[in-house]
Amino acid sequence: GQQVMQIPQYQHVQEGEDFTTYCNSSTTLSNIQWYKQRPGGHPVFLIQLVKSGEVKKQKRLTFQFGEAKKNSSLHITATQTTDVGTYFCAGDNYGQNFVFGPGTRLSVLP
């Protein structure tokens, strides 16, 4: 079945440094979503990408969807302590629902 992987599993950065997490699917995706889960909280939707090669920005966050629609990335510029949490991608391979990746846990040291 469809598998969605994310790397790295953990990332520790100094405040102000950049951060990138990568999401890879075993199958071509029709859509990909990104969620953020703060410690002790629930996942919160960040964005959805649909088009091949699509790039979307939200303030310091940049999301990309690969040309082959099998991978995606989330890049955070100049991290802040408020960026701490686990970032999940969720991909759909033209199926019924999204399959979540295992997440990348980000720690930001002040």
Added chain:
Amino acid sequence: GAGVSQSPSNKVTEKGKDVELRCDPISGHTALYWYRQRLGQGLEFLIYFQGNSAPDKSGLPSDRFSAERTGESVSTLTIQRTQQEDSAVYLCASSPGRLTEAFFGQGTRLTVV
């Protein structure tokens, strides 16, 4: 309500007992999902309801797990004869339609002792 509501927020149960978890989705949302999240782990898909279609039960880990949804409203996830490995946070999410933004509830933390 304004968001997805789950109850109870915490549940401690003895091994072998049955538990029922409730999810009230956002009004008008046709899609409803249940996920399980073990401590420090990702989201494990359990079941998906979409409108009046047959639910996708492909993620249910065993026949001890079942879920129902009344129309496009409340859903209940039932775990029979609970085991210690069932201990986790059970998250419910709803969305306006297929493959759209999912809104998550706060989850039910289940502890089986």
